[in-house]
Amino acid sequence: MALDFNALLAAERTRRRHGGAAPASASEAAGRSPAPPPAPCRSPPPPAVGEYCLPERQRRAAMSEAHRIQGEVQAVFHVADWMDEGEEQGLLRCINSIPDDCWVQLRSRRLLQLGGTPLPQGMQPEPLPSWASAVCDALVAAGVFSAEEPPNHVLVNEYLPGQGIAAHRDGPLYLSRVAIVSMGSHCTFQFVSDDVERRPHLQTLLPRRGLLVFEGDAYEKLLHEVVAQHADLPPQHHPSIRQQDASEYPPDSGLAQTPSKEEPGMATTERIPRERRVSLTVRRVLRVLS
Numbered sequence: 001m002a003l004d005f006n007a008l009l010a011a012e013r014t015r016r017r018h019g020g021a022a023p024a025s026a027s028e029a030a031g032r033s034p035a036p037p038p039a040p041c042r043s044p045p046p047p048a049v050g051e052y053c054l055p056e057r058q059r060r061a062a063m064s065e066a067h068r069i070q071g072e073v074q075a076v077f078h079v080a081d082w083m084d085e086g087e088e089q090g091l092l093r094c095i096n097s098i099p100d101d102c103w104v105q106l107r108s109r110r111l112l113q114l115g116g117t118p119l120p121q122g123m124q125p126e127p128l129p130s131w132a133s134a135v136c137d138a139l140v141a142a143g144v145f146s147a148e149e150p151p152n153h154v155l156v157n158e159y160l161p162g163q164g165i166a167a168h169r170d171g172p173l174y175l176s177r178v179a180i181v182s183m184g185s186h187c188t189f190q191f192v193s194d195d196v197e198r199r200p201h202l203q204t205l206l207p208r209r210g211l212l213v214f215e216g217d218a219y220e221k222l223l224h225e226v227v228a229q230h231a232d233l234p235p236q237h238h239p240s241i242r243q244q245d246a247s248e249y250p251p252d253s254g255l256a257q258t259p260s261k262e263e264p265g266m267a268t269t270e271r272i273p274r275e276r277r278v279s280l281t282v283r284r285v286l287r288v289l290s
């Protein structure tokens with residue numbers, strides 16, 4: 001797999017030897033919300049560049065037309081199982097070791113920002129921790145971003161069951177393509193109209209370890225949101241999800257045993273309980289100060 005798990009653990013060990021976790025400045029940057037001031041973060045300087053091996057390109061699925069989610073919305077792609085369980089656990093360990101005071105606690109999620117604070121006048125770049133750089137490198141290797149315009153910014157969002165992110169647009173400070181990696185749990189993700197109706201245009205279940213990429217109208221015209229709920233309809237109830245993703249939750253997996261509490265009218269619908277979800281929103285900030 002492209003993220004080298006052993007290297008990731010080695011990086012984590014090195015970080016611990018140096019007495020701390022991956023550092024991060026943190027402030028809200030997603031969507032239209034105003035950016036709060038950076039949180040105080042007493043973490044140590046970033047680990048030395050080069051301690052983390054580059055991914056093995058050949059073992060990770062490259063994104064292609066086959067991953068396009070068919071439907072009225074242009075252009076949304078999903079790659080199921082983009083990372084394996086070992087990588088997911090390794091990355092979560094790195095993220096879990098980040099001190100609490102690096103995170104910004106919002107009402108319905110916790111976040112931290114890596115790479116700098118994007119501002120209209122430009123972003124003062126900050127070094128990415130090695131695990132975040134490895135994800136960025138893997139996205140370039142997978143063809144999601146070009147080598148000429150690689151990602152330079154990673155937003156880590158943590159959602160507890162029942163939490164989500166309200167409908168928003170990521171905005172013009174970034175290249176109009178975003179990659180979102182899901183870890184720890186699935187969630188319901190939807191694109192809605194940018195008007196008072198908030199009409200859903202595409203709703204899909206994002207499984208853990210999957211990669212969502214969108215651009216075009218999905219980035220520029222529609223709003224997107226993570227629906228704040230405690231359990232989600234399984235993939236077969238989302239017409240746009242690919243069969244490949246539905247296999248993530250086979251009927252005998254024990255995951256689909258919770259009767260719906262949120263839609264009592266749908267007595268036969270069983271929802272999948274959500275767990276703590278951590279996502280990486282990986283983007284390229286267009287204006288970087290030198």
Ligand SMILES: O=C(O)CCC(=O)C(=O)O
Pocket residue numbers: 030031155157165170180189224226279281
């Ligand atoms: O967590 C997610 O899947 C979405 C995050 C998002 O939309 C953002 O960070 O702008």
Ligand SMILES: [Fe+2]
Pocket residue numbers: 030031168169170224
């Ligand atoms: Fe977003």
